[in-house]
Amino acid sequence: MKVLFLVADGMGDWPVDELGGKTPLEAAHTPNMDQLANTGMVGRCSTIPLGMAPGSDVANMSLLGFDPARYHTGRGPIEAAAQGLELDENDLVWRLNLVTVSQLDKDGLMLDYSSGHIETEQSRPLVERLQKTMGGDTYTFVPGIQYRHLLIQKDGVQTDDAQLAINPPHDITDKPIKSDLRAFSRNPELWDVIFEAHDILSEDNPTKANSIWPWGQGSPLALPDFREHFGLRGAVISAVDLIKGLGFASGMTVVDVDGATGLLDTNYEGKVQAALEYLENGEFAFVHLEGPDECGHGGNAEEKTEAIARFDSRVVGPLRKALGNEDVLWIICCDHYTPIKERTHTTDPVPFIVNAPGVEASGLSVFTEKTADSTGLTIDEGHELIRFALEKAGLQ
Missing domain, CATH: 3.40.720.10 (Alkaline Phosphatase, subunit A)
Structure with missing residues (x-):
């Protein structure tokens, strides 16, 4: 049967x-x-x-x-398995959305969790640009499909970041992002990554993707x-x-x-x-x-x-x-x-x-x-x- x-x-x-x-x-x-x-x-x-x-x-x-x-x-580790990534047991794997926010501050709103359902052909070069500009020993940007990508934080499982409670962006459409920014700010390095990515995506980019949103983090599945x-x-x-x-x-x-x-x-x-x-x-x-x-x-x-x-x-x-x-x-x-x-x-x-x-x-x-x-x-x-x-x- x-x-x-x-x-x-x-x-x-x-x-x-x-x-x-x-x-x-x-x-x-x-x-x-x-x-x-x-x-x-x-x-x-x-x-x-x-x-x-x-x-x-x-x-x-x-x-x-x-x-x-x-x-x-976590959500991130499941999607990392789909790409067959070789991960260390202490790597913290974040799901990374390309999103549209009204502004990246305490008055900002999550306008679109999918950047207008951005196509993979548009999103992949953006994530590759982030990796080339910002990737390093601690953070690695991994392109996925459409608005769904990954951020690998080396040895992140051993940090407080593993316990950060970040809202999935699709849960807060048209809602304030203030509480999540407060959570991100607990790690100055991650905070800097998010704001630098916002600056990069705001330049020479015809899509609606103007920010990144790491969430759903966890250890390898x-x-x-x-x-x-x-x-x-x-x-x-x-x-x-x-x-x-x-x-x-x-x-x-x-x-x-x-x-x-x-x-x-x-x-x-x-x-x-x-x-x-x-x-x-x-x-x-x-x-x-x-x-x-x-x-x-x-x-x-x-x-x-x-x-x-x-x-x-x-x-x-x-x-x-x-x-x-x-x-x-x-x-x-x-x-x-x-x-x-x-x-x-x-x-x-x-x-x-x-x-x-x-x-x-x-x-x-x-x-x-x-x-x-x-x-x-x-x-x-x-x-x-x-x-x-x-x-x-x-x-x-």
Whole structure:
């Protein structure tokens, strides 16, 4: 039996006035998920352990079956794993956003966590310029994709910087940056790096990226081997380094798809084809779509509804059609909520579908946050969802 785990990042939401009091999932046309919900099990799953921030790093680590309370060290280390960086155990790895701020002082606001969704072709030269100008024995700037990059602080694990509480920039859109600047100021050297980078990015730069934002720091990541853990040969298919890093760190195959952007215009067909090709010989494919989350951060209810509809029609539907004559375990969910109202992540338990031959059918007519809650089925620890699904399908 093949296992397909499909994740619509940030799909969960609260009722939205402009959608007539519906959530984007309720408003979206999702006949494929509705049918799988009707003939499968539906419930809610807590992907964020108590006391941890509701980030995609924590949530997707949970969904891949690893307990974040045990293995999570930070967002930066996961994305470093995606690049295969050789790190010392004492290196402190920061996720580094290229951002747009109104001004870099106590009166400044975080205007855009993504610098207008800057393209990689624009962002990479900027990070390379920072490395050439500012990189040295202590700090190394590592280019990534789009607005997502890395900053490596040598021997930083042994410093107080490892404990700095910095807000993810997507959590403070249009909000003051004063408290974070206060935290950065505790390390004069890091403070100088941030301000010098701001000066460099403010010169001869046609993009919206006028500052850097280090956050999500931690020591290098170590995860158990996925195949040894679950007895399945697995792959991850995603546009974002976060998911790729989790895959690399757990010994999974990481499939790159041309044209996968992490946005509404991503290469849906390419991701479907990549999953089908992998499952010809592999057993488990984790297919991740970032689009709903980005629309949630943007506060755009119509686009988020469209992103969910495309997930259903251009990912779930084609996979159902292609695998219609085969036994498949379907696991479908989101990693966390990204409510339009909040424009950031929350800890709400997420709705999920588990569908495989022989599982108890819910009989639900639609798949929504509300119907998932109505079944009373809850999984309190997100890292147990895979095991739960495998057991229900008779694979464990």
